[in-house]
Amino acid sequence: MRATQASAHRIIVVGGGAGGLELVTRLGDKLGKRGQAQVVLVDRSPTHIWKPLLHEVAAGSMDPNTHQLEYVAQARWHHFEFQQGELTGVDRARKVIQVAACVDLDGTELLPARELPYDTLVLAIGCVTHFFNVPGAAEHAIALDTVEQAERFRRKLIAACVRAQNGRGRTGEDGRPRVDVAIIGAGATGVELSAELRNTAHVLNAYGLHQLDPRRDVRIHVIEAGPRILPALSERVSAETTKLLRKLDVDVLTAERVTQVTDDAVLTASDKRIDADLTVWAAGITAPGVLRTLGLPVSKQGQIVVGPTLQTEADPDIFAFGDCASCPWPEKQTAVPPRAQAAHQQATFLYDAIRARMDGKPLPRFAFKDFGxxxxxxxxxxxxxxxxxxxxxxxxxxxxxxxxxxxxxxxxxxxxxxxxxxxxxxxxxxxxxxxxxxxxxxx
Known part of the structure; x- marks a missing residue:
């Protein structure tokens, strides 16, 4: 079997997000199991969680330990190989990728920096939070890119509520103890988090972790620079969601551009000051910086530019999809939006495209279908x-x-x-x- 794998077509997928993990699972089940290809997944984390769930982890309504999936276990079950480490470079001439050393929590090296050869390379490393160079944002606001960040926010929220009820926090104008949470950005993540936090405030009160009034004393502020929340969705969805949030006593602030984040407040261009015991940054995403160093064409947003076959413009042996790729959407004369449904569709497409490529057949063209x-x-x-x-x-x-x-x-x-x-x-x-x-x- 080792000899067969050594001569088999080597497919490396970098990024174990929703699309990347779905792709290697299917490739492993069909090609890896039969020895027709050696399928390798590379990711800097040892575990996978569906990223749209992170706002629930942050609010405490989901225990990540029950929803995380170990890459090593998935690899064993579905006949692919897992290599932990962060992508640092691609040598296209030698057809190898560079992977950084992997260290434990104490900084002790577990795996050395290494090179991995490929015949077909798929980049699916997702996106990261974009702070837009707002002063204090990176230092004082918590992003929700990882489980660790979401768990950090949850712990800080519980601590803030406990401090407030014991008179060790701030008080409002009415003299009552108060906890303020500021969410910067009213896209899907910011809006969903605000509603989950309102539920969390009620549950913490019911279990006696604080005696605060869940609606009056725990204030949730959603701050959006644009004229309405959920700007990527229709105006009706935006309007109905705004009504529902206000029924939950969520303070919705639109047309408020954040100019600074401090350790206890958010400042806006209209000279507003929003008190904040905790601040979440959900105002934008950008492509990981490593993509600009690979020598491949990138968009203004730093995404890898791909064609209708999801191959990069500079190298047919390299594919990219998901949030890290700029894929054409001819019907809308724009790029495919960074949504989970797009990554799912592209993963399904790439499974067929890679098999066609290995068989020497023409590659199909990807067509995104927007299901809402x-x-x-x-x-x-x-x-x-x-x-x-x-x-x-x-x-x-x-x-x-x-x-x-x-x-x-x-x-x-x-x-x-x-x-x-x-x-x-x-x-x-x-x-x-x-x-x-x-x-x-x-x-």
Missing amino acids: SLVSLGHFSAVGSLMGGLIGGSMFIEGLMARFMYTSLYRMHVLALHGAIGMGLDTVTHWLRSKTSPRVKLH
Whole structure:
């Protein structure tokens, strides 16, 4: 088997996000299992979590340990190899990638820096938070790119509530103890987090972790530079979501450009000062800086420019997809949006394209199908629109149906990773756990 793998076509996928992990799982099941290809996943983290869940981790309504997937285990089950480490470079002439050394929490080296050869390279390293050079933002605001950042925010939130009820925090104009959370950016992450935090405040109160009034004493502010929240979605979805947030006593501030973030406040261009015990930055994303160093064409946003086959313009042996790629969307005369549904569709497409390439056949052309967008407001509601081939037009949905559709997106991801039986068992397991655990992680 080792000899077979040594001579087999070597496919490296860099990035174990939703699309990358789905792709290596399918390639491993079909090509790796049969020895037709050696499939390798490279990621700097040892575990995977579906990134749209991070706002729930930050609010404490989801325990990440029950939803994380070990890459090593997935590799064993689905016949691919996992290499932990961060991409630092690509030598296209020698067809190798450079991977940084991997260290533990104490800084001790676990794996050395190394080179990995490839025949086909797929870049799927996602995106990172963009602070737009706002003074104090990187120092005082918490991004939600990783589980560690989300867990850090959750711990700080609980600590702030405990301090406030014991008279060690700030007080409002009415003399009551008060906790303020500022969320900068009213895209999907910021909006979903605000609703989850309102639920968290109620649950923490119910379990006696604080005696604050969940709505009056725990203030949540959503700050958006544009004229409305959810700018990437339709005006109706934006308007309905604004109404729902205000019913939850979420302070929605639009047309407020943040100019500075301090350790206890957010300042805006209109001279507003929003008190903040905790600040979350959800105002934008950008491509990882390493992409600009690879010698491949990039867009103004730093994404790898790809054609209709998802191959890079400079090298047909290198593909890119997901948030790190600028993929044409001819129907809209723009690029494919950075959404989970796009990464899922591109992963499915690339599985077929790579197999066609190995067989010497012409590659198909990727066509993105927009099925709409959904925004979850936690236990309170969900809103969104269904579009395109799904219903033959567009339709606004909210409430129970929208919540069901939103949950189905994650279940589709689990289905792609574990199959129908695995997805069914995962669903039942989490339902049973929800009946015996608090609705919010309390420690």
